[in-house]
Amino acid sequence: KFAMVAPDVQIEDGKGTILISSEEGETEANNHRKLSDFGIRNGTRLQADDFLQDYTLLINVLHSEDLEKDVEFEVVGDTPEKVGPKPSEPTSKNITNGSDDGAQPSTSRGK
Numbered sequence: 309k310f311a312m313v314a315p316d317v318q319i320e321d322g323k324g325t326i327l328i329s330s331e332e333g334e335t336e337a338n339n340h341r342k343l344s345d346f347g348i349r350n351g352t353r354l355q356a357d358d359f360l361q362d363y364t365l366l367i368n369v370l371h372s373e374d375l376e377k378d379v380e381f382e383v384v385g386d387t388p389e390k391v392g393p394k395p396s397e398p399t400s401k402n403i404t405n406g407s408d409d410g411a412q413p414s415t416s417r418g419k
């Protein structure tokens with residue numbers, strides 16, 4: 309749902325409890341456990357980081373009895389209009405050969 313490639317998810321409980329690790333095999337035992345097994349309840353906050361994409365989400369868990377049949381969860385929240393790197397600002401200097409000291413490329417020809 310969040311398009312993460314290699315997420316690390318931890319509970320913001322001051323203990324650093326890790327639910328999902330991007331390190332293979334580190335948290336696979338958690339895959340079949342319920343959130344309540346970790347003390348996650350209404351109002352719990354999770355932090356999900358994807359180092360490969362430089363992408364972090366803060367997730368607030370809210371309990372609801374109003375979900376449609378066969379729907380286990382719903383993602384609701386504010387999302388940025390455009391995901392991805394910020395556009396770079398135009399530079400006002402003309403840089404030649406990686407230097408801004410005004411040096412010009414050589415025009416001599418050698419044999």
